[in-house]
Amino acid sequence: METFQSLLAKKLSDALKAADLPDAGELTPASDPRFGDYQINAALVLGKQRGENPRVLAEKIVAHFDAGDLCEPPGVAGPGFINFALRPGAVGEKTMEVLRDERLGVTETESPRRIVIDFGSPNAAKPMHVGHIRSTLLGDALARIAQFLGHEVIRDNHIGDWGTQFGMVIWGWKNLLDRQALQRNPLAEIVRIYKETNHRASNEPGVREACRQELIKLQAGDKENLDIWNECVAFSMQDFERTYKVLDIHYDIQCGESFYHDRLPGVVERLLKGGIAEISEGAVVVFFRDVPELADKPLIIRKRDGGFNYATTDIATIDYRVNDLKADAIWYVVGAPQTLHFKQIFEIGRREGYRADLCHIVFGNVLGEDRKLMKTRSGENVPLRELLEEACRRARKIIDEKNPDLGEDEKNDIAATIGIGAVKYADLLQYRTTDYIFSWDKMLSLHGNTAPYLQNAYVRIRSIFRKAGNPPLKIGRLIFADAAEINLAKRLCQFAEIVPQVLNGFRPNILANYLFELANSFHTFYEACPVLKSEEPARSSRLALCDLTARVLQRGLDLLGIKVPERM
RNA sequence: GCGCCCGUAGCUCAGCCGGAUAGAGCAACGGAUUUCUAAUCCGUAGGUCGGAGGUUCGAAUCCUCCCGGGCGCGCCA
Structure with missing residues (x-):
């Protein structure tokens, strides 16, 4: 359209x-x-x-x-x-056209691409924490939007499931494990043994060496260690899945670091053979002498001790995504500190002749209200699950105050929709590279540019339709008697202009902002123009505007991964 | 030391491939409610866009330098 x-x-x-x-x-x-x-x-x-x-x-x-x-x-x-x-007539006609369109006027791209989006990527054997939230929410929103625009999206969770931490986890498992605690809360027990082992390893050289040996055995395919590793990863995945369910996040594939493990020697061999890598001080290293920015920033892809590191894994990952998944583009939604790393990795991709469009989509940190990296009082990372529970708890409290007559189950559902929506919206509202100051009071505020504000606009519309008995829409023509009506209609027509722009620079914040302006235009209309009490043909015209507003809000929020309640 | 990112209203942020008088939200102040959910609306006030140069008819936006903050720079991920 x-x-x-x-x-x-x-x-x-x-x-x-x-x-x-x-x-x-x-x-x-x-x-x-x-x-x-x-x-x-x-x-x-x-x-x-x-x-x-x-x-x-x-x-x-x-x-x-x-x-x-x-x-x-x-x-x-x-x-x-x-x-x-x-001209008002043109606005009326265009709005009717949008009203009749399932896609609300948004056309699919003429050049669809197969895009692998790498986002989230938590570490196994550790619970997800605030540090994962931006990547997860931003990646999911971009995936939804790219898909809606007609691209073929593969959402990939590149889980950190093969790092050196497993040497310690396995040693701890063998020496410190409390089976009963494991049954009660598996991940908590794994974290406990990991922390204790880590503590002891830093004080006792014997433990440190033992952990190293466990890691070497794991990487050599030792059956017992592989079994332990498998179990730990499975527990972690279960834990992640619970959080993903709450967040409504879905992955198409979850190829973690371990998935690439047996490809690493081949990667190094190929790069050596192709002259891209060379041996330096016993390690295999890639130099970028002809790239001014990277000239003094070599990249090690095989350590002196023969071990591989995450650079090797990331190169193998590009190989897989380009050659096996046939990706036209790979988007990495990963924090800004890894900018240099991706420049190096992408440069190697270019030297290997890959044509795929490789993008590092950076984002800023989540800060506490003290403007420092968000931590718990004891200085640890804030567990994501606790943060989300807190959001729902706070939303529930507000619902109890505002709408006490709702049923218990409905209150809980609404609290989840509002609380999770608030967390997501507050994050996506901001341009991704700016550090983001996490504030409960702001995101769940009853006023201002927040998820509850947008959800409320939707709820008000649903309430009108409930009261009217959900009549079928009579689509005649739109009447613009009040300035608020034509302003709302123009705003509705802009949805199709905004959505494609989001991918230009990876900026879901412009969609969030548009939705806020739409909700604002609607609320103004709502105050100025009675719907059910007005005479025909204004009544039908206003109902049509309400219906379309609800659909754009719902669709727009859905593209951000946010749900809408029927009541609140 | 080198590199990257950031500095816009009291606070949190948009705007940044140059465009008209720099915009929101919060907080402050003043109004609106026999309600289609006030979780709302309308209005007022608030700025040397970190600083100094430069390019241009035109700079928050581009270039140079400086100040201030964050992050990263060969065997962690």
Whole structure:
């Protein structure tokens, strides 16, 4: 479906051609409502290129512009902007078109790609904590949006299940394990033995060496150690799954580090043979002498002791995703500290001749309200499950105050929808690279740009339809008697313009912001325009606007991984 | 030392491939409620966009330097 933006862009292109000018500038929403709905700076750009007066050029373009029924004849303003104001009739028709469209006007991409999205990636033998939340939420949202836009998405959980920590876990398992505690809470017991072993290993050289030996045995395929490892990983996965269920996160594949274990020797051999890697000080190293930025940043892919490290694994991972999964693009949703690492890894990918589009999608830290990395009072990472439970608990408390008559089960369901939604929305609302200050009070606030605010707009609409007995929509034509109605309609038409932009720079925050503005426009409409009490044909028209608003809110929030309640 | 990221209203943040008078939310202040859920709406006030130069008709945005904060830089992941 064409958007207003694409329609205007076409007409503008025609006008430029007719005026014997090349395409230039960018058609954007008007920076101020006083300038209309859209604007373009083409005349300014062309004026600069050709050394001509931009206002004269703008007049020339406008003279050739065929507005049709779409908009008023465009005006020239300021230094040479061309402003477009949509005609109400065109807004009405476009809104009806969106109303009839399952996809709410969003067209699928013309160049679908197969995209592997690597996000989440917790470490086995440790519970998930706040440090995993941004990668998980951001990756999931990008996956949902890319999929909706018609890409083939493979969500991959690259679990850290083969690190050196398993030497300690296995030693602890053999020497410290409390079987009963394991049965009660497996992951907690694994964490306990890991911590205790870690503590002892740093004080007792004998324990340290014993752990090293356990790791070597594991990597050599020792049956007993492999069994222990398998059990630990299984317990971890169960724990992750519980959290993923709460968060409504789903993976297509979960190829952790261990999946690549037996491919590592081949990777090193190939890179050595291809001249990409060389031996230096006993280790196998890749140098990037011709890349200024990396010239003094070599990458070790096999340690002097013959062991492999995570760089080797990541190269093997690219191999698999490109050669076996046939990925056109791989998106790594991984924190900013690993920027250098991915530059190195991607450069190796290029040297291997891979054409896939490799992106490191960085994001900032989660900070506490003291502006330092978010930790518990005792200085440990905040377990994700506890954080999510706290969100639901707080949401529940507010529901008890606001709507005490709801049933117990419904209250709990709503609390989960609101609490989890609040956590997700607060995170996604912010541009991903900025550090994010975690604040319960802000995200669950009853006021402002929060998930509950957006959910409330949806709930108000559902309430209207319940009260009206869920009548079938009578789709006649829309009536714009009040400014709030046409403003809402224009906003609804913008959904199709916003969604594709999210992938340009990986910015779910622009979708979150759009949804806030939509909810805001709706609330204004809601205050100004009674729906059920109004006479026909306004009543049907307003019901249609309500219905479409609900659908856009629901779909938009769904693209962010957020659910909506029917009541709250 | 080198490299990357960040510095915008009292607070939290948008805006950053140059464009019109720099926008939200919170907090503050003033209004609106016989409610289709006030978890709402309307309004007021609040800024040398860290600083200094430069490019440009035009700079929060691009370039250089400086200050301040974070992170990363060969055998952890």
